Structures are given as C-alpha cells and as structure tokens.
Ligand SMILES: CC(=O)N[C@H]1[C@@H](OP(=O)(O)OP(=O)(O)OC[C@H]2O[C@@H](n3ccc(=O)[nH]c3=O)[C@H](O)[C@@H]2O)O[C@H](CO)[C@@H](O)[C@@H]1O
C-alpha cells in the first residue's frame with residue numbers, strides 16, 4: 001500500500017514578518033536537540049516494548065519521524081516534549097520515498113530494521129538543497145557486516161541473516177553514517193569497530209541510549225567506536241540533550257541585534273568553535289549558572305572573522321549561514337569556507353537582495369561587511385538558511401518577510417515566539433489567518 005502524506009497545506013504557506021532594529025534582552029530556554037532526537041527515535045526499532053523520550057522538541061522533523069515509525073508498524077504518541085513509542089504487532093520494514101524525501105535523516109531506520117528483521121527496504125534519500133547527500137558509507141559498512149545490498153527502483157534493499165561484527169573504516173566522518181552503523185552493530189553477532197567516526201555530541205548521545213538498551217558501546221564521541229552486539233535490546237526512557245545548533249543560532253541572533261541574552265540550558269562545551277569566533281568578532285560570551293550569556297553593545301563595531309566549516313569539534317556547517325549574516329555587519333571583509341556540503345550558500349542571493357555584499361567563489365564566500373541591510377521579501381531555501389534570513393530581518397531597516405518557513409519549522413521550535421520573548425518584533429503570518 002503506498003504511503004499518503006497528510007500535509008497541512010496552509011501551514012506550508014506560513015511566512016514570518018520581522019520589523020528590524022530591536023535589541024534583544026531576557027532569557028529563553030533551549031529546546032531538545034533535533035539531531036539527537038531523530039536517531040534515538042529510530043533506535044526504538046531495535047527493541048519491543050514501550051520507549052519514552054523526554055525533552056523532545058516540537059518540530060516538523062519529529063512529526064515526520066513519528067509518521068515513519070507508525071508506517072513501519074509502531075504506534076507513536078507524539079506529544080513533545082514527551083514521545084512514547086509502543087510495541088507494534090507487526091513491523092513492515094519499508095521506508096517510503098514520500099517520507100524519506102521530506103527528511104534525509106529517515107535513512108537512519110536502515111540499520112535498525114536490517115539488524116532486527118533481516119531485511120529493510122528504504123528509499124534512497126537523494127539530494128536536497130544543500131548537496132547530493134550520498135549514503136555510500138552507510139551501505140559499505142552494512143555490507144562489511146554481512147548484508148547484501150541492491151538498489152531497486154530508487155530503493156535500497158538490504159538483506160542479511162544476522163549481521164556480524166566487523167571493522168569499518170569510514171572514508172570521511174559521517175554523522176548519520178556513524179549512527180546507522182552503531183545501531184546495526186548493537187544487534188550484530190560479536191564486536192564491531194568503527195574507525196574515523198563522526199565525533200558530534202549527538203553521536204555520543206546515541207551511544208548513551210544504546211548502552212541503556214543493553215548494548216556495550218565505548219568510544220562514542222571519539223573517532224574510534226567499539227560496539228559489542230547483544231542478542232536482544234531493551235526499551236528505554238531517556239531525556240534528550242539540548243540543541244547546540246538552536247543555541248548557537250540564538251547566540252548569533254543576540255550578537256547581531258545587540259543586547260543581553262541568557263540561553264537556559266545552552267551546551268557551551270559543545271559550541272566552543274562558535275563561541276571562539278563570536279569572541280574574536282567582539283561579542284561577549286560567558287557562562288552564568290546553567291545559562292550562556294551573550295552581550296553586545298549594538299553601537300560597538302564587529303570585527304571581521306574568517307571561518308571554515310569542519311566536522312565536530314570544528315565550526316559546524318549548520319551554523320555557517322547564521323554566522324555569515326553577522327559578518328555582513330562587521331567592518332571589513334571576512335572569508336567563509338564551506339567544506340562539508342557543496343551547495344550550502346543558497347542564502348547568499350537572498351541576503352544580497354537585502355543589501356549584503358557577498359561574492360561566492362566555489363566553496364568560499366567573501367563577505368564585505370558594513371553595508372546596511374534593508375527589509376525585503378525573501379525565500380527560505382533550507383533549514384539553516386531560513387534561520388539566517390530571520391537574523392538578517394532582525395537587523396534590517398523596516399520590514400522583512402521570510403517566505404516558505406516550513407523549512408525553518410523542520411528544526412526550530414517556534415522561533416518567532418522565542419525571539420518575540422526577547423523583545424524582537426516577529427510574527428508568523430499564516431494563510432489560516434486569512
Ligand atoms: C540529522 C542530522 O544529524 N543531520 C546532520 C548530519 O547530516 P548527515 O549525517 O547527512 O551528514 P554527514 O555527516 O553524513 O555528511 C558529511 C559529509 O560526508 C559526505 N558523505 C556522507 C555520507 C556518505 O555515505 N558519504 C559521503 O560522502 C557528505 O556528502 C558530506 O560531505 O551531519 C551534517 C554534518 O555535520 C549536519 O549538517 C546535519 O545537520
């Protein structure tokens with residue numbers, strides 16, 4: 001039976017309107033991490049019984065994952081910040097294109113389904129706005145663990161008797177690739193060693209959950225991970241870590257607009273690369289109790305700073321677009337090099353429409369700061385690009401309208417409300433409002 005998505009068409013047409021020029025001040029709470037919650041939701045497939053996830057953000061990607069789990073046969077009560085995944089009577093190990101194309105992270109069901117059911121049919125994710133998003137490293141690893149894999153009409157069809165522990169050396173660090181193989185290895189026979197792993201905090205968080213389930217994972221968060229497979233895994237109860245990218249986005253928003261902002265629960269230890277660049281630009285970043293405090297006098301000029309995106313603990317690609325807006329305000333030219341995804345400068349033409357002066361040469365953008373931004377209607381093209389346009393709206397003269405914010409809603413919980421809580425003039429304009 002083909003999957004039919006039930007879209008809220010009106011919500012897809014939402015826009016956010018921002019009147020620029022307000023300083024930001026006050027305190028907001030950082031939500032649970034999208035990129036930690038998604039693999040952990042997929043990890044529920046490794047066991048039967050009821051698993052509970054707490055501190056889950058209310059996001060479109062979470063709804064998409066819940067829909068995917070239901071399609072696979074697992075009842076899900078999705079009421080963020082609490083999500084409950086129940087035991088299913090029968091699992092259908094097949095992830096349809098209609099869901100995978102909405103969210104590349106859907107490929108994370110491949111490892112758990114194959115390890116648990118000996119078969120998985122998952123749509124190839126294909127590319128998206130930011131790049132080609134290949135999954136060859138995921139497939140290479142599963143083959144090394146004994147799976148046979150073929151591609152059939154746009155789908156990955158993977159089969160195995162029982163996966164066996166193996167050594168897999170990634171050609172490059174991949175976040176979801178590392179996570180997919182960790183989950184597969186958790187039910188494989190014997191010991192798996194993953195080398196050249198992604199070291200993101202979300203990978204470490206998945207390791208913690210797999211250990212709660214009864215797997216023996218060591219080294220998650222470093223570049224070599226060992227997993228001792230178990231015959232069976234238990235359901236779990238787990239509270240998701242805070243979202244470092246959401247926190248980093250509000251750090252940059254406060255730096256750009258100026259003011260004094262406290263971010264409750266922001267994981268500064270996972271944001272050192274961003275904090276260092278903010279300080280270099282002239283922004284105060286410090287810890288205050290369980291908050292991160294960002295201060296900048298909006299009349300004090302910002303210094304230009306060069307950045308190069310890199311796997312964790314380097315400067316995150318998911319913060320590149322937001323930081324570029326800050327550099328539009330600096331006095332002088334900064335150089336921003338994107339090394340992770342080949343097409344992650346889609347925000348540049350929209351920022352240029354607002355008055356920014358940016359030249360792109362291949363993977364490098366030269367941002368000539370100091371030219372005032374003015375409000376315009378701009379189009380969000382991907383998740384972090386959307387956030388960058390909202391930040392640009394906070395500092396632009398007059399009104400900015402960011403269209404297609406369904407991209408933003410994939411990864412930010414009520415961004416317009418959180419910014420309004422800090423004093424910004426931001427509202428969501430919905431088709432439903434007429
Ligand atoms: C849901 C989630 O956690 N998404 C994050 C994850 O995406 P995602 O896990 O998809 O990104 P990867 O870490 O896999 O990609 C890193 C690089 O490896 C390449 N690659 C990846 C897999 C593969 O099989 N072959 C291959 O060549 C990619 O093209 C890219 O150049 O990490 C990205 C990089 O930090 C972040 O931007 C995304 O927010």
Ligand SMILES: C=C(OP(=O)(O)O)C(=O)O
Pocket residue numbers: 035103104105130318383384411
């Ligand atoms: C690119 C992102 O997500 P995804 O990997 O799901 O596309 C992101 O979180 O910025």
